[in-house]
Amino acid sequence: MSYQHQHAAHCESGTAANLLRHHGATITEPMAFGIAAGLSFAYLPFVRINGLPLIAYRMLPKAILKGAAKPFGTQFRFEKFRSVEDGQRRLDELLASGQIVGLQTSVFWLPYFPESMRFHFNAHNLVVYGKEGDDYLIGDPVAEEPQRCATADLNRARFAKGALAPQGLLYYPITPAYDNVKPEAIRPAIRTTARNMLAPVPIIGVRGIRMLARRIAKLDPKDAMSSPFIGHVVRMQEEIGTGGAGFRFIYAAFLQEARDITGIAALGECSERLMEIGDAWRDVALAAARMVKGRDALDPPAIAALLMQQAASEEAFFRALGKTV
Amino acid sequence: MKLDEVPQDNNRTLGGYRKAMYARDESGRMVMTPSNGWEVEEIVTTQAIDTLQAQADAARQRIQAGQSAPLEYWIYARRMDIEMLAQVTGLWRWRIRRHLRPAVFARLSPALLARYADALGLTPDQISRLPEQP
Numbered sequence: 001m002s003y004q005h006q007h008a009a010h011c012e013s014g015t016a017a018n019l020l021r022h023h024g025a026t027i028t029e030p031m032a033f034g035i036a037a038g039l040s041f042a043y044l045p046f047v048r049i050n051g052l053p054l055i056a057y058r059m060l061p062k063a064i065l066k067g068a069a070k071p072f073g074t075q076f077r078f079e080k081f082r083s084v085e086d087g088q089r090r091l092d093e094l095l096a097s098g099q100i101v102g103l104q105t106s107v108f109w110l111p112y113f114p115e116s117m118r119f120h121f122n123a124h125n126l127v128v129y130g131k132e133g134d135d136y137l138i139g140d141p142v143a144e145e146p147q148r149c150a151t152a153d154l155n156r157a158r159f160a161k162g163a164l165a166p167q168g169l170l171y172y173p174i175t176p177a178y179d180n181v182k183p184e185a186i187r188p189a190i191r192t193t194a195r196n197m198l199a200p201v202p203i204i205g206v207r208g209i210r211m212l213a214r215r216i217a218k219l220d221p222k223d224a225m226s227s228p229f230i231g232h233v234v235r236m237q238e239e240i241g242t243g244g245a246g247f248r249f250i251y252a253a254f255l256q257e258a259r260d261i262t263g264i265a266a267l268g269e270c271s272e273r274l275m276e277i278g279d280a281w282r283d284v285a286l287a288a289a290r291m292v293k294g295r296d297a298l299d300p301p302a303i304a305a306l307l308m309q310q311a312a313s314e315e316a317f318f319r320a321l322g323k324t325v
Numbered sequence: 326m327k328l329d330e331v332p333q334d335n336n337r338t339l340g341g342y343r344k345a346m347y348a349r350d351e352s353g354r355m356v357m358t359p360s361n362g363w364e365v366e367e368i369v370t371t372q373a374i375d376t377l378q379a380q381a382d383a384a385r386q387r388i389q390a391g392q393s394a395p396l397e398y399w400i401y402a403r404r405m406d407i408e409m410l411a412q413v414t415g416l417w418r419w420r421i422r423r424h425l426r427p428a429v430f431a432r433l434s435p436a437l438l439a440r441y442a443d444a445l446g447l448t449p450d451q452i453s454r455l456p457e458q459p
Contacts, residue, residue: 007359009345029357030347050377050406108404109446114340116370119404144343144359156446162412228376231369239366241344243357244326249347253355275349279326289365292372 003100003129005139005146009243009250012061013038014141015102015125016068022100025072025176029141029243034254035181036067037192039247041314043208045215049120049163052229055212055236057246059196061104061123061164065171071185073177076102080167084155087168092131094172101128104169106160112140112147121240122164128154142241183262187325190258190267193251194322197314206318209311217304221297230303231292234285245278245285252278266324270317277313284310328358336362338370377401388455394430396441399452403445413444 003022006029008014013033020027033039040059047054058064062078069075081087094101107113107124130137135148149157158168197205212233219226236246243250255271258264284306290296291303326348343359350356381401387393400410411418423429424437430453438449445452 007345007357009347009357014345029345030355048408050373050404050409114338114342116338116340116374117342119373120409142342142344160413161415161444162409228372231372234365234369235373238363239370243345243347249326249355253347253357256355271355272353275326275355282326285365289368293368 003127003139005127005129006141007144008141010058010241010247011125011141012064012123013068013250015127016065018127018139018141019076019100019102019173020068020072020176023074023173023176024179026180027068027072028253028257030250030253031181031257032068033064033247033250034193034258035071035185035189036064037189037196038064038067039193039251040196041205041208041246043203043212043215045203047163051225052232055233057237057242057248065102065125067189069173069176071181071189072179074174076171076173078169078171080169081159082167084159084168087158087170088151088155091128091170094170095128095131099172102126102171103128103154103158104166105154105157106166107157109153109157109160110140110149111153112138112143112149117239120160120162122160122162122166124157181261186258186262190255190325191322194318197318198322206311206315209307209314213304213307213311216307217301219300221300226300227292227298230288230298230300234288234292237281238285245281248274248278248281262325264324270321270324273317273320277310277317280306280310280313328356331358331360332363332365333360334362334364334367336364336367336370338362338367338374377404380406385455388427391427394425394427395455396430396452397425398455399445399447402456403447405445410441410444414440416440 006018008029013029017027017029017032038058042056044054065076091101103126105124107121108118127139128136129139134151136154138147138149140147158166199205202211219229252271252274255267259267288303291298328348328350331346331348339362343361345357346360347355347357381398384397384401388395388398407418407421411421442449442452
């Protein structure tokens with residue numbers, strides 16, 4: 001069967017869904033994201049990227065791949081490599097045998113990426129579905145159309161070094177045992193997300209949002225790094241493939257599907273409520289961008305107050321969500 | 326966000342790409358739809374790039390004043406910083422900082438020069454001088 005590329009909002013949930021679908025599973029991107037309990041929030045001030053802290057609205061890399069395969073009674077096989085030669089040989093071998101392969105890569109070294117989006121982020125995911133001459137045929141979930149990438153460039157992107165170095169990681173699913181997500185698989189996934197968001201850890205979930213808010217409240221409006229800090233939060237929330245509002249909209253889409261599969265009507269109401277919370281995240285982003293652009297005066301406490309509100313609505317939301325399942 | 330509220334602001338930073346967004350259609354169903362950008366995203370992406378550009382420009386001035394080696398310019402021009410370059414090359418940060426002193430840089434071994442050049446995806450010759458002013 002030839003590979004059907006499908007556009008997605010987020011690289012890992014898109015890759016997971018596209019690969020599993022290729023193997024006969026019925027799965028959408030939101031389902032892959034939700035069933036893997038991909039939604040989260042993490043503020044990691046001690047991990048710095050270009051001098052700015054790591055802020056994530058999702059779980060760690062690979063968590064979505066692993067979690068999305070599980071309800072289908074299967075798993076992904078992961079392979080890492082010590083050398084570029086071994087990594088390329090194995091990829092070529094799998095492609096020659098007709099396998100469709102997922103890869104973890106750097107974004108910076110992919111030439112087909114838009115210039116302004118090429119930062120040193122090493123946990124991008126994409127699908128390779130063939131090779132023609134020196135070019136790999138690539139289904140990059142965040143691109144609408146299939147792409148091509150020369151061998152040397154793809155090798156470079158697969159073996160980029162630094163934080164989250166992919167080490168040539170490739171993966172492919174073992175043939176799924178079931179082709180549909182069963183209702184029993186949905187409840188634990190939702191419970192896990194509710195628990196993660198309410199975790200008693202200061203840098204995770206709702207408490208992580210509050211900690212970030214307190215950090216922002218302390219920014220000095222006259223300090224040259226204050227505006228980039230606030231802009232960075234918005235980038236992590238909106239720009240880097242989250243489907244809008246830091247994955248809240250994707251998760252709302254998952255909750256609708258979850259309602260249809262389980263028949264729990266309350267999940268539909270939860271979805272509505274999360275869409276509203278997502279809209280409020282978009283308002284935070286808008287207010288922040290106006291300050292970055294200089295249309296409004298830089299006012300860190302105002303952004304902090306908005307984030308505190310988000311923390312409060314999400315705390316109430318995830319408590320209610322946990323109770324529905 | 327409703328389907329007709331999905332921004333289509335033609336972001337320059339997307340280079341013609343469209344990104345997938347999730348929004349609700351008239352029946353209340355969440356669906357995926359392409360967006361050619363939101364101005365908010367363009368503002369913060371441009372800011373991130375401009376911040377690196379400003380660092381590269383500041384490095385250029387130090388280099389022209391003889392206070393730093395051209396390698397420093399290329400670190401920022403390739404969207405890295407010293408911390409990241411240290412991770413990529415496996416060299417200590419203090420060692421990289423020392424190598425940025427023009428006198429020390431001039432005496433770098435070809436092996437070290439190649440290590441830096443490889444990390445930045447450039448040739449040893451390129452990282453040894455500044456590019457022409459744009």
